[in-house]
Amino acid sequence: MPEEPELLLKSGRVLDPASNTDAVLDVTVRNGSILEVGASLEVPPSTEVIDLAGKWLMPGMIDTHVHVGGDLDGITDPGVGLRSVVQAGATTVIDLGGRMERLVAGIKNHGSGANVGGLGMLKPGVTLPDDDPDPYTVRETLNTALESGLLGLKMWGGYYPFSMDVTADIIAACNERQAYVAYHVGTKSSGSRLDGMRELPAILGDNARAHIAHINAYCRGSILPPAEEITEALEILESLRGQVVSEVHLARPNFTRGECDESGNVRMDVARNCLRLRDYETTRESMRKAISDDYGSVVRQSPSGLSLVTGEAGVKLFDEADSLVGMSFPVNRADTAFQLTAAKRPDGTFIIDAIASDAGVLPRNVNIEQAMNMVRFGALTPLEMAEKLSFNPARMIGLEKKGRLSVGMDADLTVIDPEKGRATMSFVAGDMIMLEGRAIGSGGTLLITEAGVSEAGKYGLESEVVDLTKSLLYAS
Ligand SMILES: [Zn+2]
Incomplete structure (x- = not known):
């Protein structure tokens, strides 16, 4: 007897970049996974049915750059951003630079059902003894982060810069363990600007791999006219093709x-x-x-x-x-974000992999709204939007069962109302976590690596092991 579905999502416009599918289809769900995708699926009368006629259905939005752990000035309530990301349509988020105890407390306080991974922040005096750590200290710090369940490390070059050598060593240490590593550019010899981007070829050499955060933030016109900064930033990224993954955010306030x-x-x-x-x-x-x-x-x-x-x-x-x-400050430029998001190589692939928010707790969770503006303008097709919001982010982290809307994949899904231009419903493992902008889920699954399994077992949260060797950072 064939497996019976628990949920039927009927007649949505299915957007699945992985299979190049853009068609009105039915989707059924069972045990947290997608059971079937097809036209006019027959289901038993006991199946819950949600009519998505007129709506778009994409693999759940994955935001690879948020701040939900609350390690920011003036924010004492960890996890307060977890509701905001879910309200905006996210189903999986990566906290870019915090501490595991804050992340766990946050998921317990405000978890709204999203999957959450985190990177450890490198802050002298807090997670490092000083701003000139030796290779042993760097590796010990990474090991502590991984064993706590974090996926890797984040360098905040615009706030706590290291020398170019130490920056390169931190990236090398993460690469040795195939841990995730994200870099907000800037060293002691440059800034959080185009000059920080210009150091990337020297820092990364021929082999090092890293996620370069919010490229738009380095094209504010601090060094050259913005149009020239955009061109140069894209050239630098292109020269490092295969070594870097990157994202852009689409909000004006920084x-x-x-x-x-x-x-x-x-x-x-x-x-x-x-x-x-x-x-x-x-x-x-x-x-x-x-x-x-x-x-x-x-x-x-x-x-x-x-x-x-x-x-x-x-x-x-x-x-x-x-x-x-x-x-x-209102320093992020709309023209810059637009051009960086849309920029393609001659072969038609995007130079910058993803749209991320750099938000969470910060009031600018606008990935879907702004991406929909680009779709309306004709700068992205609906499938390209889904690629930037879900498929590529899943590949960046190595989440092989997410970012795709096909049989056997996780039933993490985001529904967009094209008239309102925003997400109106989302599901994680087939459970609805957001409806009409209200977060209705609770808790959350912690994304960890194998090294964090033992510690994460003590947190009292669900956890799921991610294989970062499958990440675009290491698989390409
Ligand atoms: Zn950030």
């Missing part, structure tokens, strides 16, 4: 830190760049002026997430926290 030192200077490279872009000096007084002028905003935590406060109210928050606040 996020950074306001922190100033004792002599009244802004400490963080990213924040200094934001001030310079509008000809402010990089001092505490200039930062207060930029907030008062409504250019800079201070990030405020509320029970529902974060909001941005500018003007005199923002200056007050900045002063009360003695500059230790999250900050946001």
Whole structure:
């Protein structure tokens, strides 16, 4: 007797880039997996049926760059971003730089049913003794991260830069273990800008592999006119084809830190760049002026997430926290994000693999809305959108049963209402976790590597082992 489905998703426009399918079809689900995909499937009367006529159905959105662990200034409630990512249509997210204990607490507090993987942050004084770790310390730190269940490491070059040699050594250490490694560019000899990108060929050499985060953030016009920065950034990525994976986010506001030192200077490279872009000096007084002028905003935590406060109210928050606040500036350019997202090689493949949000807790979970704007404009086909939002992200992490909408794959699915231009429903392993923008799931499955199995067993959460040798970083 054939297996009976539990759920029938009827008459949605199925978008599966892996099989190049774009057609109105039925999809059935059983035991968390896709049982059948076809036209007018017959099901027994006991099957739950959801009518998706007029809606688009794609493999669940995978966001390879979020912040849900809450290791950011002013955010004390771990996991508050996990609701936001699910509300925006994500079914799997990768926390780019945090600590496992915060991630676990976050999933317990606010988990909304999404799958969550994380990378360990490299912060001198917190996860590393200083900003000049020797190779032994680097490998010990990586081992601790992997054994805690994290998938690898993240370097925040715009905040805690290392020398080029140490940066290269951290990447080498991750490559030796075939761990995931993500790099927000910038070293002690460059910045979180195009000059940081220019160092990549020297840092990576002929063989090293890394995920290069938010390429759009290095094309804000700090060094060259933005159009020239875009061209050069794409050339650099193309010269490293097979060695790097990358993503772009499509939101205008950035996020950074306001922190100033004792002599009244802004400490963080990213924040200094934001001030310079509008000809402010990089001092505490200039930062207060930029907030008062409504250019800079201070990030405020509320029970529902974060909001941005500018003007005199923002200056007050900045002063009360003695500059230790999250900050946001409207520095990401729409033209840049658009061009980087759409850029293709002569063979028709995308130079930048994915759209990610760099959001989570930050109020800019706009992957699907902005990608739908690009679809409406004709810059992406619906299938290409699904490729950038799910298929390529799955390949980046090596999630072989995700990112595809075909028989035997995980029933992680995102439904988009093309008229509203946003996600209206999503499922993880066949269970609905979001409906009309409300997160209705709970908990979450932790994505870990084999090295983390023993520790992860103690967290009281579901976990699933990811084989990173299947990641595009290592498989290509
Ligand atoms: Zn980030």
